[in-house]
Amino acid sequence: MMKTIKTILLLTVVALTTAAFTLKPAAGYAVGDTISDFKLKNVDGDFLSLSDYDDAKGFIIIFTCNTCPYSVANEDRIIALNDKYEDSGYPVIAINPNNPISVPQESMEKMKIRSDEKGFNFPYLLDEGQKVYPRFGAAKTPHVYIVTKNDMKVQYIGAIDNSSRDEEAVTEKYVENAVDALLSSKKIEKTTTVAIGCSIKV
Amino acid sequence: MKKALLIFSILLIISSCKKEVSKTNAVDNSESSWQEVSSVKTVNYNELKPYLEKNNDTTYIVNFWATWCAPCIKELPYFEKIKQEYASKNVEVLLVSLDFPKQVEKKLIPFINKKQLQSEVIFLNDIDENVWIKAIDSTWSGALPATLIYNKNVRKFYEQSFDYNMLETELKTFLKP
Numbered sequence: 001m002m003k004t005i006k007t008i009l010l011l012t013v014v015a016l017t018t019a020a021f022t023l024k025p026a027a028g029y030a031v032g033d034t035i036s037d038f039k040l041k042n043v044d045g046d047f048l049s050l051s052d053y054d055d056a057k058g059f060i061i062i063f064t065c066n067t068c069p070y071s072v073a074n075e076d077r078i079i080a081l082n083d084k085y086e087d088s089g090y091p092v093i094a095i096n097p098n099n100p101i102s103v104p105q106e107s108m109e110k111m112k113i114r115s116d117e118k119g120f121n122f123p124y125l126l127d128e129g130q131k132v133y134p135r136f137g138a139a140k141t142p143h144v145y146i147v148t149k150n151d152m153k154v155q156y157i158g159a160i161d162n163s164s165r166d167e168e169a170v171t172e173k174y175v176e177n178a179v180d181a182l183l184s185s186k187k188i189e190k191t192t193t194v195a196i197g198c199s200i201k202v
Numbered sequence: 203m204k205k206a207l208l209i210f211s212i213l214l215i216i217s218s219c220k221k222e223v224s225k226t227n228a229v230d231n232s233e234s235s236w237q238e239v240s241s242v243k244t245v246n247y248n249e250l251k252p253y254l255e256k257n258n259d260t261t262y263i264v265n266f267w268a269t270w271c272a273p274c275i276k277e278l279p280y281f282e283k284i285k286q287e288y289a290s291k292n293v294e295v296l297l298v299s300l301d302f303p304k305q306v307e308k309k310l311i312p313f314i315n316k317k318q319l320q321s322e323v324i325f326l327n328d329i330d331e332n333v334w335i336k337a338i339d340s341t342w343s344g345a346l347p348a349t350l351i352y353n354k355n356v357r358k359f360y361e362q363s364f365d366y367n368m369l370e371t372e373l374k375t376f377l378k379p
Contacts, residue, residue, distance in 0.1 A: 069270045069302065139361070140345035159344070163329035165302050174332075193332040196300050199273060199345040199363075 028137020029154045031191045035147055038132045040095065040125035041108065043115045048093070048123050050149070057089030058148040058155070058182060060175060063138040065096045066114045067105050068198035070164050071141045075118050077160050077167065078142070081175060082122040090146070090179050092122035097133035097141065098201040100126070106201070133200060140197030146178050156188055159195030236318045242299070242311055244325045247334035253296055253324070254338065254350065260292045261353040261376045263369075266326075266338075266346060268300045269313045273363045274347040278317070280366040284373060285321050291377060295321040300346060303327050351376055 029035055039049045050059060062078055064071040082092035100107040108126050115124045127133050136145055142164075146156035156178040163169040174193045181188045254264060265281050267274035278297075285295040297319065301310045306325055314323055328334055335344045339359035342348055349360045356376055364372075 069268075073302070139343035143343075159332060162332055164331060165300075166329060169329045171329075190332075194335040194342065194344040195331045196335070196344045196346060198271060199347070199361075201273075 028135055029145065029157070030137075031154050031157055033154050034152050035145075035154060036135070037152075038135075040127060040132065042123045042125050043108070043112045043120075044123075048125060050093075050147075050152075053091065053149070055089065056091060056149050058146065058179075060085065060090055060092045060179065061136075061145040061147060062092060062094050062160075063097045063133055063136070063141055063143040063145075063200075064094050065098045065106055065141045065198070066110050067098075067103065068141045070195075070197045073164060073167070074142050074160055075120075079118070079121055081160070084176070085179050086122075088179075088183055090182070094120070094122055094124045095127050095132060096124065097127045097130060097138055099130055103201045130200075130202065138200065140199055142195075142197055144175055146175065146182070148182065155182060156191050158190075158193030162193075162195075164195045164197070236315070239311060239314050242306060242314065242323055242325045244306070244327050246328040247326070247330075247337065250298065250324065250326055250328075250334075251337075254352070257354045259354070260294055261351065261373070262294050262296060263373065264296045264298060264350040264352075266298050266300060266348045266350075268346055269305070269309045270301065271346045277347060277364050277369075278319075280364055280369050282320055283366060284369055287370075288373065293373065293377075297321050297323045299323055299325045301325065 037050045039047050042048045050056075053059070060081055064074070064078065078092060078094065085091070096106060096111055098106040100110075104110075111124055111126060114120075136143075138145075142160060144156070144158060144160060145154055147154055156175070158174060160173070160175050161170045162172040162174065174190055177190070178188045180186075253262075256262060263281065263284065265274075265278075267278065269275070281295050281297065284293070299310055310323075310325065313319075326334075331344065335342050338350065339348075342359060342361055345361055347363055349362075349364065351358050351360070351372060353376055358372070358376075360372070
């Protein structure tokens with residue numbers, strides 16, 4: 001009996017310690033990999049999958065969240081991306097990968113508020129149970145994956161542009177360049193980029 | 203009885219006053235040794251680079267952080283502690299802030315003063331993140347916090363949070379026995 005209690009206590013300590021740290025997730029999709037679809041709840045209450053999009057040519061999937069200042073600094077740019085590319089067949093799909101149990105500001109309720117406040121023109125899904133973001137290998141918010149629909153292949157992974165902290169200083173728009181290349185059947189020049197972001201909260 | 207109550211009240215007031223006074227003294231003492239910071243050194247990546255590749259007998263711990271990054275703030279005291287504990291063992295700590303340029307005055311400098319940070323703080327202001335993140339470490343996704351530990355023999359990059367024990371264990375692998 002004593003032993004069981006000890007084991008349980010030890011396990012609890014281990015679990016709590018693990019939860020307290022943000023560790024780098026195992027490597028996920030690379031450019032060229034085929035992704036599997038997901039089904040996640042949107043801020044409008046409905047569940048959404050990539051297969052729901054009949055007319056899309058592909059997707060701009062962005063892991064982002066309510067609280068990360070880098071995500072917030074990119075909100076207007078994400079709205080503009082959907083404005084520009086939804087009609088051409090590349091809608092934005094935003095996914096919040098954070099655990100709302102450890103960070104209450106990341107709850108579905110708070111996501112709805114943020115989506116309304118900012119007037120998000122794209123779905124904002126919660127990765128409930130945090131099963132989807134590790135598959136992608138998303139390490140931070142914001143973290144972009146561009147996927148083509150016919151083959152479900154990853155075409156681009158990385159940053160929105162080359163200046164996440166200061167929008168006015170942007171000189172290279174990586175995501176726009178990638179989608180433009182896909183739309184004109186050209187080769188994407190930069191298929192992976194990096195930018196500063198917030199670690200995903202487990 | 204009334205008299206006793208009065209004396210008791212007076213004693214109570216005096217003793218509580220005393221407490222207040224000693225409390226203020228304690229705060230004064232610690233603050234007097236702190237030199238208020240009014241600016242922070244700002245660098246671009248080329249100016250930061252020499253800090254990341256010094257070739258001498260010191261082991262450098264370079265922590266990339268920001269005042270808005272909760273896990274960064276949580277681990278900051280461990281970096282401060284290790285700086286103190288290992289000061290005599292040729293270990294230096296550098297805190298590279300990735301705050302927003304507009305928040306240096308409003309957030310970063312007040313934070314340094316509030317926490318009385320002992321480690322050197324540098325503000326990295328360079329827009330081409332895609333270039334310098336890869337240059338600092340090819341495996342870094344750009345997520346904060348992140349830490350580089352190096353000396354002239356070994357160099358390791360950690361995209362993770364630390365607690366004190368983990369940090370000390372890692373540091374020890376860099377120090378000669």
